[in-house]
Amino acid sequence: MSKKLPDLISHYRAAGGSLLDLGCGTGTLLIALAGSFGRLTGVDQSPDMLRHAAEAARRAGVDVDLVRGDLRDYRGDRRHSVVTCTYNTVNYMVDAGDLDLAARTLRAATEDGGLAVLDAHPVWFVERAWAGQVFVEQNTEDILEVWENPYDAATGRVDTTVTVVRRTPEGGWHRVHETHPQRGHDPAAITGALLAAGFTSVDTYAGLDREPVREDTRRVWYVAR
Incomplete structure (x- = not known):
């Protein structure tokens, strides 16, 4: 994922500026993309994950802003050119309304003209x-x-x-x-939530190589603008 995601971002001409990773975990993706962005921010609700991310960033010599927050209600002090939310983070939205709240967080964090990239297992x-x-x-x-x-x-x-x-x-x-x-979330539900949150278009793929979604796709990727 960390090797192929830069190619997807480059395809949409979205590299540069700042990157926000929602559900950053141990910081793997942030560190992998450090060379493509001027500023990096990671958000996770687990203090232990943030501690591991801080240690990994220090070892890699990468400067990262790390913030504790929840995907359903996080609001930062700035918007970002690229926002990522990967590794099944959206699948942790299990209660009624959670998916809509997550979509609003993604939109609030993304600059106008920016890009949000996320993935989820379908039902x-x-x-x-x-x-x-x-x-x-x-x-x-x-x-x-x-x-x-x-x-x-x-x-x-x-x-x-x-x-x-x-x-x-x-x-x-x-x-x-x-x-x-x-829980699983199908493409129509996630696409609808992203559009309702204010994104103007959503592309869906079966992988980071941008192959089309099929009925046996294990992980669907979403690119919202």
Whole structure:
């Protein structure tokens, strides 16, 4: 994502100026795009994520403004030429009205003539490949991850639980348990929310190479202007 997104931004001639990353997490995308923008701002509601982002930016020698905030109501002190909201952040908008609030935040943060880029898993991906499934990942001998995805068909909501078991230096085991409430959002819903928020056009793609959306697309990309 961090390698291909600059090409998409360049295609829309939107590089330069300032970049705002909503749901910036550990700052990976901000650092990757640092050379394309004069000013970088990251927003996340998790203090731990912001701490990791600050450390990563320091190690990379990148100057980043980091702010704690929520996608549903964040309002900064300036608008930006490019606003990104990636890595499924929009899928965390699970309650009624959340999607509209997120769209308004995106529009309020984007300069007139600027660009907002976001992604989200659609409902069909959630229902076919995610809902009700259990995934186990063990990339090293010391870390095991278990992802459980109970699904509520009435709301389209998946309250993903993640259990991470990690071997400690002393030879014991440490367990971390998290819950990630998410839901699928189809292109028509997201496009409608963005247009209602004040964007004048929204392009949708099946990937950062700008291929068309199909009914089996796992992640839909949106470019709003």
